[in-house]
Amino acid sequence: MDTYTKTAHLLRAEWLDRIMRVLIVAVASVALSIIFLIFIFTFKEAKDVFFDADTRHEVLPTLFSTTWQPVSDNPKYGIVPLLIGTLKTTLIAMVIAVPIGVLAALYTSCFAPAWLREVIKPAAEVLAGFPSVVIGFFALFVLADVLQALTHAEVRLNALVGGVAISLTAIPIIFTISEDALSAVPKSIQEASYGLGATRWETAFYITLPAAYPGIFAASLLGFGRAIGETLIVLMATGNAPISSWTLTDSVRTLTATIGAEMAEVVFGDPHYSVLFLISTVLFLSAFILNSVAEFYIKARLMKKFKGE
Amino acid sequence: MLSLLHITSDMRTHIFLMSLLFAVFGCAAPDRPITVRGSDTMVALGQKWAEIYMHKFPSQTVQVNGGGSGTGIAALINRTADICQSSRPMKARERKKIQEKFGREVIEIPVAKDGIVIYVHKDNPISKISIPQLCKIYTGQIQNWKELGGEDRRIIVYGRENSSGTYEFFKKEVLKGADFADHVQTLPGTAAVVNAVSKDLYSIGYGGNAYSQGVRILPVSRTDTSQAIEANELSITMGEYPISRNLYFYLAKVPNDGIQHFIDWVLSDEAQAIVAEQGYFPIKKTALQSAGVKTAF
Numbered sequence: 001m002d003t004y005t006k007t008a009h010l011l012r013a014e015w016l017d018r019i020m021r022v023l024i025v026a027v028a029s030v031a032l033s034i035i036f037l038i039f040i041f042t043f044k045e046a047k048d049v050f051f052d053a054d055t056r057h058e059v060l061p062t063l064f065s066t067t068w069q070p071v072s073d074n075p076k077y078g079i080v081p082l083l084i085g086t087l088k089t090t091l092i093a094m095v096i097a098v099p100i101g102v103l104a105a106l107y108t109s110c111f112a113p114a115w116l117r118e119v120i121k122p123a124a125e126v127l128a129g130f131p132s133v134v135i136g137f138f139a140l141f142v143l144a145d146v147l148q149a150l151t152h153a154e155v156r157l158n159a160l161v162g163g164v165a166i167s168l169t170a171i172p173i174i175f176t177i178s179e180d181a182l183s184a185v186p187k188s189i190q191e192a193s194y195g196l197g198a199t200r201w202e203t204a205f206y207i208t209l210p211a212a213y214p215g216i217f218a219a220s221l222l223g224f225g226r227a228i229g230e231t232l233i234v235l236m237a238t239g240n241a242p243i244s245s246w247t248l249t250d251s252v253r254t255l256t257a258t259i260g261a262e263m264a265e266v267v268f269g270d271p272h273y274s275v276l277f278l279i280s281t282v283l284f285l286s287a288f289i290l291n292s293v294a295e296f297y298i299k300a301r302l303m304k305k306f307k308g309e
Numbered sequence: 310m311l312s313l314l315h316i317t318s319d320m321r322t323h324i325f326l327m328s329l330l331f332a333v334f335g336c337a338a339p340d341r342p343i344t345v346r347g348s349d350t351m352v353a354l355g356q357k358w359a360e361i362y363m364h365k366f367p368s369q370t371v372q373v374n375g376g377g378s379g380t381g382i383a384a385l386i387n388r389t390a391d392i393c394q395s396s397r398p399m400k401a402r403e404r405k406k407i408q409e410k411f412g413r414e415v416i417e418i419p420v421a422k423d424g425i426v427i428y429v430h431k432d433n434p435i436s437k438i439s440i441p442q443l444c445k446i447y448t449g450q451i452q453n454w455k456e457l458g459g460e461d462r463r464i465i466v467y468g469r470e471n472s473s474g475t476y477e478f479f480k481k482e483v484l485k486g487a488d489f490a491d492h493v494q495t496l497p498g499t500a501a502v503v504n505a506v507s508k509d510l511y512s513i514g515y516g517g518n519a520y521s522q523g524v525r526i527l528p529v530s531r532t533d534t535s536q537a538i539e540a541n542e543l544s545i546t547m548g549e550y551p552i553s554r555n556l557y558f559y560l561a562k563v564p565n566d567g568i569q570h571f572i573d574w575v576l577s578d579e580a581q582a583i584v585a586e587q588g589y590f591p592i593k594k595t596a597l598q599s600a601g602v603k604t605a606f
């Protein structure tokens with residue numbers, strides 16, 4: 001009798017295991033397939049640029065030019081200024097956000113007293129969830145004036161304003177994930193460093209920080225993803241002029257702002273419509289490629305290095 | 310105006326059957342809200358109309374949303390709006406789409422007039438501007454205030470996004486179809502343009518007359534030598550001001566009684582007086598006169 005119940009019990013547990021596994025796999029694959037379907041959809045809407053003769057004829061000759069004038073008697077779909085715009089704002093944002101985010105994380109994890117850490121960490125997490133429209137407004141009304149006074153820029157709404165404002169959204173992400181990575185470095189390593197006579201600074205800079213590189217790298221990557229995809233802030237704060245220039249204080253038009261501003265109005269199936277989806281595809285692919293390279297190549301190399309192989 | 314909503318006998322049967330259906334099934338339910346979508350320029354005006362209309366006729370609900378003239382037309386085509394507010398006439402391509410989908414011509418009703426005005430910073434010494442000068446500024450042939458008799462400073466040029474009716478109107482009427490220069494900064498909404506111009510001494514911008522606080526509005530002349538004309542009710546309604554346009558309601562279907570009632574009210578003197586209060590200009594002469602007297606509201 002006893003053995004019988006036990007077997008039944010085990011059997012039930014086994015079944016439950018199986019069901020749960022199927023469920024989890026199902027949920028995971030739903031998430032994956034949604035991403036996949038979004039990509040398929042985006043590409044499907046963009047494919048006319050290459051496969052529809054009329055659209056191709058209208059779009060391709062100007063696609064790599066430096067003039068973006070899609071609403072015109074003679075439309076020009078040059079995406080070069082938009083690519084430059086996105087690169088410019090994203091790079092400015094990263095140059096500001098990575099050092100600040102990482103150093104703040106280093107301070108919080110290695111130097112700040114425990115009570116302060118309990119305050120900073122949740123505060124940063126709240127900031128990470130801050131609506132970008134609010135930051136956009138702040139950039140438009142306050143940041144633009146401050147930066148114009150500092151740089152004496154002729155153009156008030158420019159790439160620098162956009163980049164700095166985007167960095168405000170990227171810093172909390174980079175900070176909070178870097179901080180997790182730094183705090184996960186085993187205490188024994190730090191104690192060994194102290195044991196050899198290293199100071200707190202030396203330990204933090206030469207021991208803890210390098211040990212957390214893979215995590216910090218992942219943090220920066222997520223920050224980059226947020227920066228490149230940011231739409232509302234750049235739409236509001238950069239002036240949206242499609243100029244091909246590398247000057248930081250010129251107005252820029254980014255890929256995302258172009259989609260955001262123009263998608264609502266285009267006629268369905270128009271060449272302009274297809275080009276906007278092509279831009280989405282470009283954004284999607286660049287994020288995808290960047291993430292893959294980071295994940296499979298650089299991270300593996302970093303890991304190898306730290307395992308001493 | 311009613312002649313625009315000409316109803317054939319065939320349709321009359323349809324409408325009769327529809328009303329019969331409504332009479333049978335629809336009596337307990339409240340009236341379906343009238344959805345109005347489209348031009349950002351017109352959204353404040355539309356909401357004011359809706360507010361007063363709903364106050365006067367509490368059984369009716371009118372919902373007004375913005376998004377741009379193009380968005381409103383798309384909503385009309387996708388049947389998610391009853392009325393599209395548009396600050397530009399519908400394009401041939403869009404008319405064709407409606408024709409294909411609904412099997413009839415789109416119904417076009419001018420409901421107000423608007424002047425596109427030119428803003429400069431309130432301390433800018435320039436006193437007037439001509440259409441050819443504006444054309445040169447926005448196509449990039451003039452880039453310095455010096456050429457207009459001002460300081461030796463670069464002109465910071467603001468405009469609207471290419472999804473707005475204002476953009477297309479300006480392009481057609483002022484640039485005569487030419488492309489805007491690359492350095493023209495485009496902002497979402499007339500309010501954003503006004504705000505940007507008010508903060509920049511060396512800037513110029515264009516937009517609707519409805520929002521014009523904190524900046525100066527330049528009188529505009531048709532040619533370099535003709536007299537510059539201020540944008541005001543008389544000059545715009547009479548068509549003397551060089552950059553004025555009609556604002557429209559578009560309908561894809563023959564309106565039902567509720568929608569027809571709303572449109573009739575919008576064209577009434579009472580509603581046209583609201584147009585004037587919102588910074589736009591009435592479409593009808595009679596309304597113009599009564600607006601001068603400032604009626605009930």
